[in-house]
Amino acid sequence: MKKYMVIENFKPGLMEENYKVYNAKGRQFPEGLHYLNSWANTEKNICFQLMESNDEALFYEWFKKWDKFVDFELFPLD
Structure with a gap:
C-alpha cells in the first residue's frame, strides 16, 4: 500500500463542530x-x-464528507 500525508486545515471557528461530528460518526473512511x-x-x-x-x-x-469543516492537502510519500 502507498502511504500519504493528509494535512487538514480547519476552517475558522469550525474545529470544535468538526470534532462533534467526528465523535458522533467517526472518521467515515471509505x-x-x-x-x-x-x-x-x-x-x-x-x-x-x-x-x-x-x-x-x-x-x-x-x-467530500468533511469539506464543510476542513481544507485538505494530500501528499503521496515515497
Whole structure:
C-alpha cells in the first residue's frame, strides 16, 4: 500500500463542530482507506494524518464528507 500525508486545515471557528461530528460518526473512511496515525496542533487549527491506500481517489471521496469543516492537502510519500 502507498502511504500519504493528509494535512487538514480547519476552517475558522469550525474545529470544535468538526470534532462533534467526528465523535458522533467517526472518521467515515471509505473501504480501502486506512488511518495510521495523526498529530494535531489546536493552536494552529491543523492536523497531520499519516494514511495508506492503493486508490488515491478514495481520499477525495472522504474529503467530500468533511469539506464543510476542513481544507485538505494530500501528499503521496515515497
